[in-house]
Amino acid sequence: MRRQPHWGGAWVAQRGRFAGSIHIDANPVCAAIANPTIEEEIQTEESLDLPWQVVVHNDPVNLMTYVTMVFQRVFGYPREKAERHMLEVHRKGYSILWSGVRERAELYVQQLHGYLLLATLEKVD
Protein backbone atom coordinates (compact mmCIF):
# COMPACT_ATOMS: atom_id res chain seq x y z
CA MET A 1 0.00 0.00 0.00
CA ARG A 2 1.36 3.37 -0.97
CA ARG A 3 1.84 6.00 1.67
CA GLN A 4 -0.32 9.09 1.18
CA PRO A 5 1.62 12.07 -0.18
CA HIS A 6 2.39 14.77 2.31
CA TRP A 7 4.56 17.75 1.45
CA GLY A 8 4.35 18.90 5.03
CA GLY A 9 6.05 15.73 6.14
CA ALA A 10 8.92 16.14 3.74
CA TRP A 11 9.20 19.81 4.56
CA VAL A 12 9.53 19.00 8.24
CA ALA A 13 11.92 16.19 7.33
CA GLN A 14 14.20 18.64 5.55
CA ARG A 15 14.74 20.43 8.82
CA GLY A 16 14.93 17.42 11.07
CA ARG A 17 14.39 13.73 10.72
CA PHE A 18 16.03 13.04 7.36
CA ALA A 19 18.28 16.06 7.18
CA GLY A 20 21.51 14.10 7.62
CA SER A 21 20.85 11.81 4.71
CA ILE A 22 19.38 14.36 2.32
CA HIS A 23 21.67 17.36 2.23
CA ILE A 24 24.24 16.97 -0.50
CA ASP A 25 27.11 18.02 1.74
CA ALA A 26 26.29 15.49 4.45
CA ASN A 27 28.44 12.42 4.89
CA PRO A 28 26.06 9.45 4.52
CA VAL A 29 28.41 7.13 6.41
CA CYS A 30 28.48 9.42 9.46
CA ALA A 31 24.72 9.89 9.24
CA ALA A 32 24.17 6.13 9.23
CA ILE A 33 26.40 5.66 12.25
CA ALA A 34 24.75 8.47 14.17
CA ASN A 35 21.18 7.45 13.33
CA PRO A 36 20.97 3.73 12.57
CA THR A 37 17.24 3.56 13.32
CA ILE A 38 16.43 6.37 10.91
CA GLU A 39 18.41 4.70 8.14
CA GLU A 40 16.43 1.53 8.67
CA GLU A 41 13.22 3.53 8.41
CA ILE A 42 14.30 5.09 5.12
CA GLN A 43 15.13 1.69 3.67
CA THR A 44 11.73 0.39 4.64
CA GLU A 45 10.03 3.34 3.00
CA GLU A 46 12.18 2.93 -0.09
CA SER A 47 11.08 -0.63 -0.53
CA LEU A 48 7.42 0.36 -0.23
CA ASP A 49 7.51 3.57 -2.15
CA LEU A 50 9.29 3.22 -5.48
CA PRO A 51 9.41 4.87 -7.93
CA TRP A 52 8.85 8.61 -8.32
CA GLN A 53 10.72 11.03 -10.51
CA VAL A 54 11.77 14.65 -10.35
CA VAL A 55 11.13 16.38 -13.67
CA VAL A 56 12.43 19.85 -14.56
CA HIS A 57 10.61 21.72 -17.34
CA ASN A 58 11.92 24.27 -19.79
CA ASP A 59 11.69 27.95 -18.99
CA PRO A 60 13.07 30.51 -21.45
CA VAL A 61 13.88 33.01 -18.68
CA ASN A 62 16.20 31.03 -16.42
CA LEU A 63 19.80 31.25 -17.59
CA MET A 64 21.55 28.06 -18.72
CA THR A 65 24.49 28.68 -16.38
CA TYR A 66 22.11 29.26 -13.48
CA VAL A 67 20.20 26.02 -14.15
CA THR A 68 23.48 24.09 -14.35
CA MET A 69 24.58 25.54 -11.01
CA VAL A 70 21.26 24.58 -9.40
CA PHE A 71 21.53 20.97 -10.62
CA GLN A 72 25.05 20.78 -9.21
CA ARG A 73 23.96 22.18 -5.86
CA VAL A 74 20.72 20.28 -5.39
CA PHE A 75 21.73 16.86 -6.70
CA GLY A 76 25.49 17.08 -6.21
CA TYR A 77 26.00 16.25 -9.89
CA PRO A 78 29.37 16.96 -11.51
CA ARG A 79 29.35 19.89 -13.93
CA GLU A 80 29.25 17.70 -17.07
CA LYS A 81 26.21 15.76 -15.89
CA ALA A 82 24.45 18.92 -14.74
CA GLU A 83 25.08 20.50 -18.16
CA ARG A 84 23.75 17.42 -19.96
CA HIS A 85 20.49 17.66 -18.02
CA MET A 86 20.31 21.42 -18.58
CA LEU A 87 20.70 20.94 -22.34
CA GLU A 88 18.08 18.21 -22.32
CA VAL A 89 15.64 20.58 -20.60
CA HIS A 90 16.45 23.23 -23.19
CA ARG A 91 16.13 20.98 -26.26
CA LYS A 92 13.51 18.45 -25.24
CA GLY A 93 11.43 20.68 -22.94
CA TYR A 94 12.05 18.58 -19.85
CA SER A 95 14.53 16.30 -18.18
CA ILE A 96 14.17 13.63 -15.51
CA LEU A 97 16.72 14.63 -12.92
CA TRP A 98 16.26 11.93 -10.35
CA SER A 99 14.05 8.98 -9.51
CA GLY A 100 13.53 7.05 -6.31
CA VAL A 101 11.51 7.26 -3.12
CA ARG A 102 8.73 9.79 -2.91
CA GLU A 103 9.86 11.57 0.21
CA ARG A 104 13.30 12.39 -1.20
CA ALA A 105 11.80 13.35 -4.55
CA GLU A 106 9.47 15.78 -2.73
CA LEU A 107 12.45 17.34 -1.04
CA TYR A 108 14.29 17.80 -4.33
CA VAL A 109 11.22 19.43 -5.88
CA GLN A 110 11.00 21.81 -2.93
CA GLN A 111 14.66 22.74 -3.28
CA LEU A 112 14.29 23.30 -7.03
CA HIS A 113 11.30 25.57 -6.44
CA GLY A 114 13.42 27.47 -3.94
CA TYR A 115 15.74 28.19 -6.87
CA LEU A 116 12.69 29.14 -8.98
CA LEU A 117 12.95 26.27 -11.46
CA LEU A 118 9.83 24.66 -12.90
CA ALA A 119 9.97 21.25 -11.28
CA THR A 120 7.34 18.58 -10.72
CA LEU A 121 7.07 15.30 -8.92
CA GLU A 122 5.69 12.49 -11.10
CA LYS A 123 4.97 8.84 -10.58
CA VAL A 124 6.86 6.58 -12.96
CA ASP A 125 4.41 4.84 -15.31
Added chain:
Amino acid sequence: MEICRGDDELEISELDPFLAELLRQIPASTNPEESPAAEQRLFSRPADKGEKESCAEWKLYVEPELRKLFRTATETVASDLQQLNGNERPFANRTLRIPAKHADAWLSALNQARLVIAAKYDFTEGELCDHYRSPIGSRRDLSLFQVNFYGFLQEFILREISGCGEKRSD
Protein backbone atom coordinates in the same frame (compact mmCIF):
# COMPACT_ATOMS: atom_id res chain seq x y z
CA MET B 1 30.03 50.36 -15.95
CA GLU B 2 32.88 48.23 -14.62
CA ILE B 3 32.56 45.07 -12.60
CA CYS B 4 35.24 43.20 -10.72
CA ARG B 5 35.84 40.99 -7.71
CA GLY B 6 37.63 42.01 -4.53
CA ASP B 7 38.56 39.75 -1.63
CA ASP B 8 35.13 39.48 -0.05
CA GLU B 9 32.97 41.48 -2.40
CA LEU B 10 31.86 42.09 -5.93
CA GLU B 11 32.20 45.66 -7.10
CA ILE B 12 30.14 47.39 -9.75
CA SER B 13 31.60 50.81 -10.40
CA GLU B 14 31.00 53.66 -12.86
CA LEU B 15 27.28 52.98 -12.67
CA ASP B 16 25.49 55.66 -14.63
CA PRO B 17 22.22 57.02 -13.21
CA PHE B 18 20.09 54.97 -15.61
CA LEU B 19 21.65 51.61 -14.64
CA ALA B 20 21.71 52.63 -10.97
CA GLU B 21 17.97 53.26 -11.21
CA LEU B 22 17.41 49.84 -12.79
CA LEU B 23 19.30 48.29 -9.89
CA ARG B 24 17.21 50.24 -7.38
CA GLN B 25 14.13 48.75 -9.01
CA ILE B 26 15.14 45.13 -8.30
CA PRO B 27 13.21 44.75 -5.00
CA ALA B 28 10.02 46.32 -6.37
CA SER B 29 10.29 44.23 -9.54
CA THR B 30 10.18 40.98 -7.55
CA ASN B 31 6.61 41.73 -6.44
CA PRO B 32 4.17 39.52 -8.40
CA GLU B 33 1.07 41.24 -6.99
CA GLU B 34 -1.55 42.31 -9.49
CA SER B 35 -0.21 39.82 -12.01
CA PRO B 36 -1.67 36.32 -11.76
CA ALA B 37 0.82 35.16 -14.43
CA ALA B 38 3.79 36.33 -12.35
CA GLU B 39 2.32 34.85 -9.15
CA GLN B 40 1.77 31.57 -10.98
CA ARG B 41 5.33 31.56 -12.27
CA LEU B 42 6.98 32.21 -8.89
CA PHE B 43 4.75 29.67 -7.17
CA SER B 44 4.29 27.02 -9.82
CA ARG B 45 2.58 23.68 -9.27
CA PRO B 46 4.75 20.91 -7.81
CA ALA B 47 2.81 18.12 -9.51
CA ASP B 48 0.20 17.42 -12.15
CA LYS B 49 -3.20 19.11 -11.70
CA GLY B 50 -4.70 15.70 -10.98
CA GLU B 51 -2.66 15.44 -7.77
CA LYS B 52 -5.10 17.71 -5.97
CA GLU B 53 -4.20 16.61 -2.47
CA SER B 54 -0.48 17.09 -3.09
CA CYS B 55 -1.01 20.53 -4.58
CA ALA B 56 -3.24 21.59 -1.68
CA GLU B 57 -0.68 20.43 0.89
CA TRP B 58 2.07 22.19 -1.02
CA LYS B 59 0.11 25.46 -0.82
CA LEU B 60 -0.39 24.96 2.89
CA TYR B 61 3.08 23.85 3.96
CA VAL B 62 5.66 24.73 1.34
CA GLU B 63 4.47 27.92 -0.30
CA PRO B 64 4.71 30.04 2.87
CA GLU B 65 8.31 28.87 3.31
CA LEU B 66 9.11 29.75 -0.30
CA ARG B 67 7.59 33.21 0.16
CA LYS B 68 9.74 33.70 3.23
CA LEU B 69 12.85 32.51 1.38
CA PHE B 70 12.24 34.87 -1.55
CA ARG B 71 11.39 37.80 0.74
CA THR B 72 14.57 37.33 2.79
CA ALA B 73 16.71 37.39 -0.37
CA THR B 74 14.97 40.54 -1.60
CA GLU B 75 15.45 42.28 1.74
CA THR B 76 19.19 41.52 1.66
CA VAL B 77 19.44 43.02 -1.82
CA ALA B 78 17.37 46.05 -0.81
CA SER B 79 19.76 46.61 2.08
CA ASP B 80 22.82 46.44 -0.21
CA LEU B 81 21.14 48.87 -2.61
CA GLN B 82 21.01 51.53 0.12
CA GLN B 83 24.52 52.40 -1.06
CA LEU B 84 22.97 53.95 -4.17
CA ASN B 85 20.78 56.30 -2.17
CA GLY B 86 23.50 58.67 -0.98
CA ASN B 87 23.19 62.44 -1.24
CA GLU B 88 25.85 62.76 -3.88
CA ARG B 89 25.44 64.79 -7.03
CA PRO B 90 22.24 63.48 -8.65
CA PHE B 91 23.80 62.57 -11.99
CA ALA B 92 27.14 61.28 -10.71
CA ASN B 93 28.21 57.73 -11.44
CA ARG B 94 27.92 55.39 -8.47
CA THR B 95 29.66 52.32 -7.11
CA LEU B 96 27.90 49.32 -5.61
CA ARG B 97 29.69 46.75 -3.49
CA ILE B 98 28.03 43.40 -2.98
CA PRO B 99 29.42 41.29 -0.12
CA ALA B 100 30.36 37.83 -1.43
CA LYS B 101 28.17 36.24 1.25
CA HIS B 102 25.15 37.99 -0.32
CA ALA B 103 25.76 36.46 -3.76
CA ASP B 104 23.02 33.83 -3.36
CA ALA B 105 20.50 36.44 -2.24
CA TRP B 106 21.35 38.51 -5.33
CA LEU B 107 20.98 35.51 -7.63
CA SER B 108 17.57 34.81 -6.13
CA ALA B 109 16.31 38.40 -6.22
CA LEU B 110 17.55 38.94 -9.78
CA ASN B 111 15.88 35.71 -10.84
CA GLN B 112 12.62 36.64 -9.12
CA ALA B 113 12.65 40.03 -10.81
CA ARG B 114 13.40 38.56 -14.26
CA LEU B 115 10.66 35.94 -13.94
CA VAL B 116 8.08 38.42 -12.68
CA ILE B 117 8.79 41.00 -15.40
CA ALA B 118 8.88 38.33 -18.15
CA ALA B 119 5.57 36.89 -16.93
CA LYS B 120 3.91 40.32 -16.68
CA TYR B 121 4.89 41.21 -20.25
CA ASP B 122 4.61 37.67 -21.58
CA PHE B 123 7.90 37.98 -23.48
CA THR B 124 8.49 35.43 -26.20
CA GLU B 125 11.69 33.38 -26.37
CA GLY B 126 12.65 35.40 -29.45
CA GLU B 127 12.30 38.67 -27.57
CA LEU B 128 14.34 37.37 -24.65
CA CYS B 129 17.18 36.50 -27.03
CA ASP B 130 17.11 39.94 -28.68
CA HIS B 131 19.92 41.60 -26.74
CA TYR B 132 20.29 44.49 -29.14
CA ARG B 133 16.80 45.99 -28.86
CA SER B 134 16.91 49.58 -27.69
CA PRO B 135 15.38 50.23 -24.24
CA ILE B 136 14.09 53.54 -25.53
CA GLY B 137 10.78 53.06 -27.25
CA SER B 138 8.14 51.71 -24.96
CA ARG B 139 7.66 50.45 -21.44
CA ARG B 140 7.82 46.92 -22.90
CA ASP B 141 11.22 47.59 -24.49
CA LEU B 142 12.53 49.02 -21.23
CA SER B 143 11.29 45.99 -19.30
CA LEU B 144 12.96 43.67 -21.77
CA PHE B 145 16.20 45.59 -21.31
CA GLN B 146 15.72 45.26 -17.54
CA VAL B 147 15.36 41.46 -17.84
CA ASN B 148 18.51 41.24 -19.95
CA PHE B 149 20.49 43.58 -17.71
CA TYR B 150 19.56 41.56 -14.63
CA GLY B 151 20.52 38.41 -16.54
CA PHE B 152 23.90 39.92 -17.33
CA LEU B 153 24.43 40.59 -13.62
CA GLN B 154 23.38 37.06 -12.77
CA GLU B 155 25.95 35.70 -15.24
CA PHE B 156 28.61 37.88 -13.66
CA ILE B 157 27.77 36.74 -10.13
CA LEU B 158 27.64 33.10 -11.22
CA ARG B 159 31.05 33.41 -12.86
CA GLU B 160 32.49 34.99 -9.76
CA ILE B 161 31.12 32.47 -7.26
CA SER B 162 32.32 29.60 -9.43
CA GLY B 163 35.81 31.13 -9.29
CA CYS B 164 36.09 31.79 -13.03
CA GLY B 165 36.19 35.57 -12.79
CA GLU B 166 39.26 37.74 -12.71
CA LYS B 167 40.21 39.24 -9.37
CA ARG B 168 40.77 42.98 -9.06
CA SER B 169 44.45 43.93 -8.89
CA ASP B 170 44.76 46.67 -6.27
